[in-house]
Every structure is written in C-alpha cells, then in structure tokens.
Amino acid sequence: MIAEAGHYALVLALALALIQSFVPLIGARLRDPALMNVARSTALAQLLFVGASFIALVTLHVSSDFSVANVYENSHSMKPLIYKITGVWGNHEGSMLLWVSILALFGGLVAAFGNNLPLSLRAHVLSVQAWIASAFYLFILITSNPFLRIANPPIEGRDLNPVLQDIGLAVHPPMLYLGYVGFSISFSFAIAALIEGRIDAAWARWVRPWTLVAWIFLTLGIAMGSYWAYYELGWGGWWFWDPVENASLMPWLAGTALLHSALVMEKRNALKVWTILLSILTFSLSLLGTFLVRSGVITSVHAFANDPTRGVFILLILCLFIGGSLSLFAGRATSLKQGGLFAPISREGALVLNNLLLTVACAVVLFGTLYPLAMEVLADFKMSVGAPFYNLTFVPLFALLLLAVPFGPMLAWKRGDLLGVTQRLLAAGVAGLVVVAIVWAWTRGGSALAPLAIGLGVFVIAGVVTDLVERTGLFRLPFATTLHRARGLPRSAWGTAFAHAGLGIALIGIVCETTWNSEYIATMKPNDVAQVAGYDLKLDGLLERQGPNYREMVAQFQVSKGGEPLSVMTPSKRSFTTRGASTTEAALLTRGASQLYISLGDVTAEGAIAVRIYHKPFVLLIWWGPVLMAFGGVLSLSDRRLRVGAPKPARAKQRLQPAE
Amino acid sequence: MTRKQRRMTIIGGSLAVLALAAALVLNALRDSIVFFSTPTMVAEKHVQPGKRFRLGGLVQPGSLRRGDNLAVTFEVADGSAKLPVAYKGILPDLFREGQGVVAEGALDANGVFKADTVLAKHDETYMPKDVADALKKQGHWKDNYGAQASGGAKPSGDATPVATTAQGNSQGAVR
Numbered sequence: 001m002i003a004e005a006g007h008y009a010l011v012l013a014l015a016l017a018l019i020q021s022f023v024p025l026i027g028a029r030l031r032d033p034a035l036m037n038v039a040r041s042t043a044l045a046q047l048l049f050v051g052a053s054f055i056a057l058v059t060l061h062v063s064s065d066f067s068v069a070n071v072y073e074n075s076h077s078m079k080p081l082i083y084k085i086t087g088v089w090g091n092h093e094g095s096m097l098l099w100v101s102i103l104a105l106f107g108g109l110v111a112a113f114g115n116n117l118p119l120s121l122r123a124h125v126l127s128v129q130a131w132i133a134s135a136f137y138l139f140i141l142i143t144s145n146p147f148l149r150i151a152n153p154p155i156e157g158r159d160l161n162p163v164l165q166d167i168g169l170a171v172h173p174p175m176l177y178l179g180y181v182g183f184s185i186s187f188s189f190a191i192a193a194l195i196e197g198r199i200d201a202a203w204a205r206w207v208r209p210w211t212l213v214a215w216i217f218l219t220l221g222i223a224m225g226s227y228w229a230y231y232e233l234g235w236g237g238w239w240f241w242d243p244v245e246n247a248s249l250m251p252w253l254a255g256t257a258l259l260h261s262a263l264v265m266e267k268r269n270a271l272k273v274w275t276i277l278l279s280i281l282t283f284s285l286s287l288l289g290t291f292l293v294r295s296g297v298i299t300s301v302h303a304f305a306n307d308p309t310r311g312v313f314i315l316l317i318l319c320l321f322i323g324g325s326l327s328l329f330a331g332r333a334t335s336l337k338q339g340g341l342f343a344p345i346s347r348e349g350a351l352v353l354n355n356l357l358l359t360v361a362c363a364v365v366l367f368g369t370l371y372p373l374a375m376e377v378l379a380d381f382k383m384s385v386g387a388p389f390y391n392l393t394f395v396p397l398f399a400l401l402l403l404a405v406p407f408g409p410m411l412a413w414k415r416g417d418l419l420g421v422t423q424r425l426l427a428a429g430v431a432g433l434v435v436v437a438i439v440w441a442w443t444r445g446g447s448a449l450a451p452l453a454i455g456l457g458v459f460v461i462a463g464v465v466t467d468l469v470e471r472t473g474l475f476r477l478p479f480a481t482t483l484h485r486a487r488g489l490p491r492s493a494w495g496t497a498f499a500h501a502g503l504g505i506a507l508i509g510i511v512c513e514t515t516w517n518s519e520y521i522a523t524m525k526p527n528d529v530a531q532v533a534g535y536d537l538k539l540d541g542l543l544e545r546q547g548p549n550y551r552e553m554v555a556q557f558q559v560s561k562g563g564e565p566l567s568v569m570t571p572s573k574r575s576f577t578t579r580g581a582s583t584t585e586a587a588l589l590t591r592g593a594s595q596l597y598i599s600l601g602d603v604t605a606e607g608a609i610a611v612r613i614y615h616k617p618f619v620l621l622i623w624w625g626p627v628l629m630a631f632g633g634v635l636s637l638s639d640r641r642l643r644v645g646a647p648k649p650a651r652a653k654q655r656l657q658p659a660e
Numbered sequence: 661m662t663r664k665q666r667r668m669t670i671i672g673g674s675l676a677v678l679a680l681a682a683a684l685v686l687n688a689l690r691d692s693i694v695f696f697s698t699p700t701m702v703a704e705k706h707v708q709p710g711k712r713f714r715l716g717g718l719v720q721p722g723s724l725r726r727g728d729n730l731a732v733t734f735e736v737a738d739g740s741a742k743l744p745v746a747y748k749g750i751l752p753d754l755f756r757e758g759q760g761v762v763a764e765g766a767l768d769a770n771g772v773f774k775a776d777t778v779l780a781k782h783d784e785t786y787m788p789k790d791v792a793d794a795l796k797k798q799g800h801w802k803d804n805y806g807a808q809a810s811g812g813a814k815p816s817g818d819a820t821p822v823a824t825t826a827q828g829n830s831q832g833a834v835r
Contacts, residue, residue, distance in 0.1 A: 367685060384694045389693065
C-alpha cells in the first residue's frame with residue numbers, strides 16, 4: 001500500500017510540475033497575477049507530494065518490506081536502523097528520488113520566501129525549476145522507479161554494499177545534492193532573466209544568497225566525501241582525481257567563480273552577461289556530474305552502450321537543458337544592456353582574474369575527465385588520466401590563483417593601486433618567505449616545491465590578516481576604536497576573510513600530508529612493534545567479534561611515544577555474510593592536526609597479519625580548511641544585505657538597532 | 661586608459677591565461693597518460709620496458725605466490741596470453757584467483773610486470789569493466805562472468821569512490 005501511495009504521490013508531483021511549467025509562463029505573457037501565482041502554490045504542493053513519496057520509500061526501507069525490489073536489493077532486516085534510513089539513497093533509484101526531493105525543496109523555498117521578488121520574475125524562475133523537475137520525475141518514473149514490487153517476495157534482502165554502511169552515507173550525499181541541486185536556482189534565475197530580457201544589480205542580489213547556500217553545502221559535501229574516502233577505504237588517500245570526484249569539483253569551481261562574478265555585478269553593475277553564462281554553466285556541470293555518475297558511462301563506454309535506457313535518458317535531459325539554455329543565451333545575451341567597463345587594475349579586475357583562473361582550472365578538469373571517454377569512443381583505446389596529469393595542469397593554475405588571492409580584497413573598486421597594495425602586503429610576503437626558509441632548513445627530503453607551497457599558504461593567510469588589520473586600524477588607532485570598527489565591518493568582509501584563510505589552511509594540510517606522510521607496510525605477529533614517525537605501535541593481539549550483520553576481526557595496538565603509553569587503536573576487518581564482502585575499518589588516532597592511521601590486510605597462515613600504518617602530519621588541515629570556507633560562507637550569508645531574498649541594501653545605518 | 665585599451669587588456673589577459681592552460685595540458689598529455697592493455701596487446705605491441713601502463717585480465721588460478729615481506733607474484737591472463745606480475749604490498753580485499761584485476765606499473769627488463777598499484781572493486785561479484793570489454797572483444801567472454809557482473813555492476817551509492825589503489829596517494833582509482 002505504502003509503495004503504491006509513494007508511486008502515486010510521485011505521479012501527482014509530475015502533474016503539478018507540468019502545470020507549474022506552463023501556467024505561470026502564460027500568466028507572465030498575459031500579465032495575469034492569478035495565473036502567475038499558480039507557480040507558488042504548485043511549487044509548495046510539489047514539495048509536499050515529493051516529500052510524501054520520499055517518506056514512503058524511507059518507511060518501506062525501515063520496515064524491511066522486501067516485496068519492493070529496491071528494498072530487497074539494498075536492505076537487510078538485521079541492518080542497524082540508521083543504515084536502513086541512509087540506505088534509501090545508497091542506490092540509484094533512491095538517490096534520484098533524493099535529487100528531485102531536494103530540487104522540490106529549493107523550489108518550495110523560493111516560493112515561500114520569494115515574496116519580495118517581482119511577480120513575473122518569480123513566475124519565470126519557478127517555471128524553469130518545474131521544467132527541470134518534470135524531466136527528472138519522468139526519468140525516475142520511466143527508468144528508475146524505486147517503488148516496483150517483486151512478484152514473489154523473498155524473505156530476506158541482499159543487504160547494502162558494506163562500504164556504504166557508514167555514517168558518511170548519512171551526510172555526504174544529501175550535502176552534495178543540496179549543493180548540486182542548489183545551483184539550479186541560479187540557473188533558473190539566469191534563464192528567467194534571459195526570457196524577460198532584463199537584468200540589473202538587484203537580480204545579482206537575489207541570486208547571490210542562493211548561490212552561496214548551494215556553494216556552502218557543496219564545499220562541505222566534497223570535504224565530507226573526501227574524509228569518508230580517507231577513513232573508509234583503508235588506503236589513507238583522500239583525493240583520487242577519479243571522474244566521480246571531478247564531477248563534484250567542477251560545479252564547485254564554476255560556482256566559486258559565480259559567487260565572485262555576482263559580486264561585481266551587484267556592486268558595479270558590470271559582467272552581467274558573463275554572470276548569466278556562469279550560472280548556466282555551473283548548473284550544466286551539476287547535470288553533467290549527475291550524468292557521469294548515474295549513467296555508468298564512467299566504468300566503461302561499452303557498459304553504457306549495453307544498458308543505455310538510463311544513460312540515454314539523462315543524456316537527453318543534459319542536451320535539452322544545456323543546449324536549450326545556451327541557445328537562449330546566444331540569442332538573448334546581446335540584447336541585455338552591457339555594464340560599464342573598468343580599469344584592469346581594480347577590485348573588478350582582480351575578480352575577473354579570479355574568474356578566469358577558476359573557469360580555466362575547471363575546463364582543465366573537464367578535459368581530463370572527458371578525454372579518456374572521447375578517446376575510447378573515437379579511437380577505441382583505453383587510457384586513464386590520473387593525478388600526474390592534474391599535478392601538471394590544475395596545480396600550477398591554482399597556485400597562480402592563490403598568489404592573487406590576497407591582492408583582490410585589498411584593491412579598491414573602479415581604480416586600484418597595485419603598487420600600494422603590494423607595499424601593504426609586504427609584511428605578508430615576508431612572513432611567507434620566512435616560513436619557506438624555516439621549512440627548508442628544518443625538513444629533510446620531500447619535494448623542493450613543498451616549502452614554497454607552504455610559504456604560499458602562509459602568504460594567503462597573512463594577506464587575510466593584513467587586510468583585517470588595515471580595515472580595523474589595529475596598531476594604528478586606539479584599541480577601543482579598533483574593536484568598534486571590527487564590529488562595524490560587514491559580515492561579508494569577515495566571510496571573505498575566513499573563506500580565503502581556509503584556502504591557505506587547506507593548502508598547507510595538502511602539502512604536509514603529501515610530502516611528509518610516513519608509511520609502514522609489513523606483516524606483524526602479536527607482540528611485534530612497529531616504529532612510525534617516532535611512535536611505537538605494539539600489536540597486542542587479534543580477536544574475533546560478532547556485529548549485527550557482520551563478523552569482524554579486531555587487532556589491538558598499544559601506541560606509545562618515547563616509552564610513554566598514549567592510547568589503544570583497534571582497526572578491524574569486517575566480513576558481511578549476506579554479500580560475502582569484506583571491508584577494512586581503519587583506526588585513527590588524532591594528535592593535534594596530525595593522525596596515525598592503521599588498516600589491516602590479510603592474515604597469513606602463520607597467524608601474522610598484514611598491516612598498513614601511516615603517520616599523516618597535519619592531515620586534518622585538509623578538511624578544516626573547507627569547513628572554515630563554509631563558515632565564511634555562512635557569515636557572509638548572515639550579512640543583512642544578503643539576507644535570503646532581501647532585495648534592498650541595508651536600509652539604514654542607524655546606530656540603534658534591535659539585537660538579533 | 662581609453663575604453664579600447666581597457667578592453668584589449670582584459671582580452672589579452674584572458675588569452676594569456678588560456679594559452680598557459682593549453683600549454684600545460686599539452687605538456688601533461690605527453691607523459692602523464694596511462695594506457696590500458698591486456699597481456700595479448702602487450703605481446704603484440706612489444707611494449708618497451710619502463711613505459712607505464714595499466715594491465716587488465718584475469719588472475720590465473722594457481723599462479724599466486726606469496727613471498728617474504730608482502731611480496732607477491734601472480735599471472736594475469738586473457739585467454740590467449742599470460743603475463744607474470746610482481747607486486748609488493750597488501751592486495752585489495754577482493755583480489756582472488758580467477759577474478760578480474762587491473763594493475764598499474766611497467767615491464768622490467770625480464771618481461772615481468774612490476775605493479776605499484778593493484779585496483780579492485782569492493783564488490784565480490786564485480787568484474788572490472790575494462791577487463792570484461794577486452795575479454796569480450798577477444799571472444800573469451802563466458803556467460804557466467806556476465807551473470808556475476810550483472811549482480812554487481814550496478815552503481816551503488818553516490819560519489820563514493822568504491823575502488824581503491826594499493827598505494828594511498830599515488831594513482832587514481834577507478835570506480
């Protein structure tokens with residue numbers, strides 16, 4: 001009953017989306033407010049029905065109803081409750097349902113909080129949202145229905161892929177989708193602007209908060225996914241440049257560029273056409289990511305050709321939306337009023353440079369992701385493009401970008417003084433060079449580029465501090481004045497500071513981890529001691545344990561440093577009976593920002609066990625950086641000028657305001 | 661600065677960045693691309709020792725030998741040719757004789773493939789697609805592989821790198 005109800009709710013959502021696709025558009029043509037307002041109610045009703053459909057699927061999974069194919073294939077009655085819930089989106093059908101649910105959520109938010117949008121703009125935006133939604137409802141209903149029943153229901157399910165039975169699955173995909181799908185809003189705004197043929201600074205003020213929300217979630221989602229891969233896969237790697245990761249990185253790069261170009265548009269009414277194009281491209285890259293992950297084209301072009309229904313369907317959606325939006329852009333962009341030009345050396349100029357480097361870096365990743373596919377189709381040979389390629393292309397471009405980051409916020413709008421800014425950044429530059437010298441002198445081995453890269457990270461952070469010191473007048477003015485000024489700084493300025501500092505911190509973490517990572521791989525018997533990076537790890541013994549739906553073998557290690565016992569680490573190897581698969585649960589010991597990492601291999605005939613022990617210096621900075629960036633995003637979002645949907649700049653500069 | 665000069669500066673700057681990126685990509689394409697081969701292709705093309713490539717095929721049953729200090733040797737076969745592989749380290753959870761495998765490395769002077777990375781999927785029924793395609797092309801595909809593959813070939817989960825490399829941060833993993 002529940003499955004049928006869920007299915008029916010999804011069909012109703014499709015019907016509502018179809019109404020929402022056309023009625024408001026007709027309303028906008030006829031300037032009929034009643035018809036335009038249909039968009040608002042249908043968007044909210046759509047959210048209700050998709051939500052109901054999603055909850056139905058969750059209920060089916062929780063109650064282990066194995067008469068539903070999706071539950072049978074991905075669940076097991078013994079599975080802990082949390083994984084019964086997260087398992088809903090741990091498979092193709094369920095994850096697509098999550099995708100449309102989040103799409104409906106964003107549509108509903110625009111409908112609910114978009115009261116201060118001009119009526120016709122809101123109608124257009126919601127119509128475009130509904131086009132996307134209709135396409136994906138059709139996709140789910142035709143090719144990937146999660147509610148299909150099995151004629152002869154089995155007694156037990158096939159269980160979820162053990163790798164996915166982890167808390168990471170609860171957080172990572174929803175976050176990532178909130179990011180991916182969140183960019184649909186800026187896409188819809190861009191298309192609406194092209195349809196209306198009107199775009200102004202106010203448009204950028206509406207778009208920026210939505211883009212920011214999506215960007216915050218995408219940043220956290222990518223970081224979370226990277227940390228998940230790091231501790232779950234048992235190899236200690238945190239980024240593999242595989243196409244699935246690239247699929248999430250590309251919208252992030254384009255979205256970051258979009259955030260910055262929308263700033264120019266909002267403040268200076270320039271770069272309009274470019275901002276529109278970036279909005280379209282960012283969401284197109286999200287769609288491309290969905291296509292790459294969902295069609296199976298990555299594993300092999302031939303696999304895709306063998307079972308083409310889903311792939312072809314998404315490819316059609318992809319072509320329709322990317323092709324359609326770009327043609328609309330080509331047709332209408334010239335009619336949009338161009339903004340003013342500006343001096344190349346200025347805040348605007350710096351933001352253009354930022355956009356240039358980010359989009360080119362994004363293009364490089366796109367090339368690296370699609371080139372092997374293209375070669376396989378066209379030339380029929382297989383190859384892989386991995387880390388070495390990106391180290392030679394993406395990394396230099398990003399280094400250039402980071403070098404420019406401290407200059408941007410310090411240049412004035414309209415006409416900047418590069419020499420003056422350079423002088424003011426002298427202290428930051430010196431700080432960077434001093435760190436280069438210290439790191440050079442203290443460390444042995446590793447790449448000669450590592451100290452330089454760390455110096456670059458320090459330069460970025462010191463640049464942020466310099467900017468804040470200048471703005472608040474610290475050391476120049478009395479402390480009370482400084483404090484007052486600091487409080488008066490717009491939250492978006494603090495947001496910029498945190499986000500840019502996060503970039504520097506992540507860079508330092510990446511360089512330290514890749515350069516000074518120590519590794520110990522060997523077979524160990526009980527009472528053997530491994531020495532890694534000054535730590536002694538003694539294997540106490542092995543024991544077997546029974547979990548809810550798996551058996552595990554746990555190894556216990558005593559960790560000590562200089563004879564002083566520190567902690568006990570217990571990595572394990574789990575074997576899941578239902579799928580006959582096994583996973584490696586790594587043990588982590590955090591020391592400051594560094595980590596010790598142990599994962600297990602096979603047991604040999606003599607009762608010894610293969611172990612892999614890593615010491616990863618400053619590895620946690622890799623994820624603290626993005627968290628700081630996201631925090632900067634949240635601060636910026638809370639800036640009153642950017643309050644979601646707020647169309648007007650801060651109304652008054654009065655001193656007396658109610659506390660918030 | 662006149663309007664025209666400003667515009668030219670921005671366009672010139674953009675072209676410079678694009679040219680830089682193109683140069684970087686072309687340079688990287690020369691020596692950082694890794695090709696995929698099967699033992700038959702290796703035998704036919706006389707791959708030079710030291711040239712990195714990915715080797716795919718089935719682990720020959722009975723060929724796995726474990727040595728001291730996690731050294732292992734095994735043979736990769738594709739029905740018509742076999743190639744000995746040497747590897748040092750921990751094999752992936754799903755490495756089995758008779759199952760598909762993809763290894764990355766280079767041939768040494770004796771014609772042994774020295775692998776520094778062994779890739780496998782976290783799903784027992786999985787047959788690496790590259791391997792399956794190559795086997796099909798050569799007519800060595802057996803239907804029971806297909807039955808095995810169909811159970812596990814479905815993508816499970818999102819954006820989760822499900823495959824691993826035997827060396828943490830060296831080469832990329834396939835999904």
